[in-house]
Amino acid sequence: MWTDPQITEMRAALLAWYDQQGRTLPWRVRPEDRAQGLSPNPYAVWLSEIMLQQTTIPHGTPYWFKFLELYPTVQDLAAAPLDDVLTHWAGLGYYARARNLHKCAILVTEAYGGEFPETKSELLKLPGVGDYTASTIAAICFNEPTSIVDGNVERVISRLHRVEAPLPKAKAIIRKLAATLADPERPGDYGQAVMDVGATVCTPRTPACETCPWAHWCQAHRVGDMTDFPKKSPKKERPVRHGHAFVLVRDGAVWLRRRDEAGLLGGMMEVPTSAWADDMPPLEWPVSADWIRSATDVRHVFTHFELRLSVHTAQIADPLDLEGRWVDIGDFENEALPSLFKKVLGKANLPQT
Ligand code: SF4
Structure with a gap:
């Protein structure tokens, strides 16, 4: 485990990397855009998070554009017939998500006056919004110091610490470790930065450690067994x-x-x-x-x-x-x-x- 000054250095290295090399995504407001007065739209962020569960960014992005064009606000989505929403969702799979999306839009419109709640604990009350999505919206849109952990983050953190416990049991350990590194000043950027490192640098098979902002501190990199992490429990055969x-x-x-x-x-x-x-x-x-x-x-x-x-x-x-x-x-x-x-x-x- 690192000392406070080390953690401060790690945060600074990660955020400097993100400022230069983080991904530009249509629903994301980059630090330079924020400097121009732009702020993330919780509706657009929520939509992207729900659509991208179990779906790749290239596959999900056209749907995100289509939904924003058809339903520019959460009220528009709430007013749409469920059948239309399901029709436009077709091809994204996991249709319970589309039904929850619609339910959630109705609840936000009717119970929250069309504004997404601003805290993780309130966001968790919305249909289809679990821990990951609530953390993401709270950190990115409302600067709540909560850490975001998706599959990419799990991989980075498990390598950084050489977490021996296999997934899914290791999830709770990884979550705690990720939280100790989360930046209290820029929680949204921190979360997006670790996700970006996981997606573009610390990839499953060929991590590019030489370009990683955390290479200096990474234990798996030091040992050279990066791809042994995260450890996984043996898969059950699918019936x-x-x-x-x-x-x-x-x-x-x-x-x-x-x-x-x-x-x-x-x-x-x-x-x-x-x-x-x-x-x-x-x-x-x-x-x-x-x-x-x-x-x-x-x-x-x-x-x-x-x-x-x-x-x-x-x-x-x-x-x-x-x-x-x-x-x-x-x-x-x-x-x-x-x-x-x-x-x-x-x-x-x-x-x-
Ligand atoms: S140094 Fe390598 S293994 Fe460690 S987090 Fe960075 S890319 Fe991943």
């Missing part, structure tokens, strides 16, 4: 579930229905499927027709399991006695269709439009 998907076609349209609000992909659109089970469930057709099975199945990886769906397509003539509605094949983009069902429709034997 596989199986099922069938049924694509019903009539007059250039496909039958879609809405999934239950509760549970995985809640409220999103889907084609009818069987149950998803550990063993392939028996084939029970939703309607009798001439079904054609696609040559290849769909594989889709969720956080806790992998799903394999066989895809069956049938042309039908009669109206259906099922819940749902016909959607023209050219109109899928306007539906809240998760990637899984886009894959299913991609494999189905659909007529050319």
Whole structure:
């Protein structure tokens, strides 16, 4: 552990690096922009943080721009129908986040007068806002001296200290270590600086220690075993579930229905499927027709399991006695269709439009 003067030096080295080499991101207000009187917009920061959970910056950034264009303020987002929000979210995955995003916008609008609360403890009361997001908004937007710890920060801190405990058990240790280094004057910049070091210098496989502002103090760098950290507990194998998907076609349209609000992909659109089970469930057709099975199945990886769906397509003539509605094949983009069902429709034997 370092002395107070060492910690002061480490903070100064990190912040000097950030001032010169930190990333420019669209939702970020850099120190030089602050000098011009700009300040971070909590709505835009919150939106970026929710979108970038489990999503890379290149993939998430166009969605951030799209949402800000469609819903320039939190009140605009609150006033939008949930269905529209889910449709525009499609492709970002983890749809519970989109539902919480909408709930949170409504709460901020109705209970907080359209202004995000300014402390971590109040932010934690918002739907979909956990410790990391609350810390980030509080530190970046309201200068609360709280430390931000994401996967990049975990890697940097675990190397800096050669933390022997494996993740996820090491999270609490890493959090404490990160907090001792957090800069009380510039907590937002400190947090963003460590994240940037993790993203651009202290990368998982090839850390560029020679350009790192903390190389002088880094224990893993001294020993030379940087890539042994963070230690990880052995991964459990992801279970596989199986099922069938049924694509019903009539007059250039496909039958879609809405999934239950509760549970995985809640409220999103889907084609009818069987149950998803550990063993392939028996084939029970939703309607009798001439079904054609696609040559290849769909594989889709969720956080806790992998799903394999066989895809069956049938042309039908009669109206259906099922819940749902016909959607023209050219109109899928306007539906809240998760990637899984886009894959299913991609494999189905659909007529050319
Ligand atoms: S010195 Fe190397 S291992 Fe240590 S924090 Fe910097 S980049 Fe990572």
